């Protein structure tokens with residue numbers, strides 16, 4: 001089947017065969033990242049623009065590294081150092097950058113749906129690098145690749161996503177993806193941080209971490225998004241950590257081969273303790289490594305249309 005789309009805007013719309021195709025291709029790019037010379041000429045002459053309206057360390061850097069390892073030319077626009085601060089709209093910004101004829105835009109924006117709107121106004125490909133509370137498709141793909149590397153399957157696995165589900169685009173993309181690939185997904189957190197309609201996406205809901213941990217093959221810990229919590233949705237960080245923090249004591253209840261994941265950035269000591277984040281079950285840095293390979297695959301597929 002391959003992957004014939006102009007854009008990658010979310011996981012929700014993807015077919016299982018498309019996800020499998022991207023993950024298989026990502027695996028072949030992993031090998032390039034282990035070489036001493038990590039560069040191939042595949043995208044020579046192609047232009048990638050990173051347009052980030054929100055902060056990012058992992059996503060922006062790994063898209064940039066991915067593009068450069070494929071020999072594409074890359075340009076990064078951040079909100080604070082561009083004419084965005086003078087009041088230029090996101091659409092005007094896109095139209096002006098589009099006039100320079102790039103091949104791919106990689107966009108992060110605080111508004112859900114912003115990449116979809118922009119994709120309708122450019123013939124270049126658009127990759128959603130995180131839009132509001134909606135989707136973060138490349139994160140879900142690198143998460144699925146990491147689970148597959150370690151567990152050799154997604155089908156039949158029990159994945160528990162813990163924490164601030166309400167504000168999490170990572171959770172939404174992972175629920176869409178993991179459910180399509182046959183995993184069971186349980187979301188666990190305080191009621192105020194679980195969206196009311198999350199079961200419609202196929203996830204089960206639990207408010208008791210102790211009930212979820214023993215059966216989990218994978219525990220995906222989410223960052224408590226302090227910047228998105230305008231209304232007080234929690235009594236205190238300390239209380240959150242007491243009830244939902246993943247620490248060494250709680251991990252004693254888990255399977256011996258449980259995987260601990262976190263998309264980053266972590267609030268150490270809040271949603272995850274340092275000994276778990278850095279411990280033997282953690283695959284958090286494997287996720288970051290796989291992020292480069294997945295983003296190479298995505299840029300390869302979209303820039304070569």
Ligand code: CP
Pocket residue numbers: 055056057058059060130139263264265
């Ligand atoms: N996982 C993730 O999106 O991290 P960044 O915000 O650093 O890109």
